[in-house]
Amino acid sequence: MVRRYAVGGLAAAVAAATFVSPADAAPMDPIPGNGFFLVGPDISPGLYQTAGSASTFGVWINDVPTLDSMCAWFAYSTPDANKDHVVATNMSIGPMFANINAEVMAFESRNCQPWTRVP
Template sequence: IPGSGFFVVGPDISPGLYRTSGTGSTWGVWINDVPTEDSMCLWFTYSTPDANKDHVVETNISMGPMYANINPSVKAFESINCQPWTRVR
């Protein structure tokens, strides 16, 4: 899965456990010892295919490696500023 984009489960991606190595940013920007959101990898899973933030099932944000469990009840996955995702299971 590319590191940034919106993907509908079924037509675009299959359910499973996916891993990213972390942020897609070459440089991190820190303010008051906290990385800015633009310096981090951010992802969401949704219970509907329309990416409505009211229908977020799970989300995470980090600069380092992360996993996203896209189970069969998830309808969509959104990834922002991440390295590519690889299915591990």
């Protein structure tokens, strides 16, 4: 798209970058392994699966993986990251599922491999 603007009496052609508004963007699939996402504009409701932790190696202390070695996710009943509004959560080094259902308004993922929607 080219827009023309008058600059000092001269017409200048300015190539405008294509901008996709959040309302026009398609929800993500897969969902990145790190981030905070709103259900609707960012991601679609559904059942998602991850292969687990994105850490290249795990650190274990007394046979328990450290928090930095694990994948963690949180589902919120409000569109913010207020931990008082967590309706579901889990953490693991291995594969996991997350059910982003009708009561979930936001989803947060930390140190996970990408989340793919289960058909």
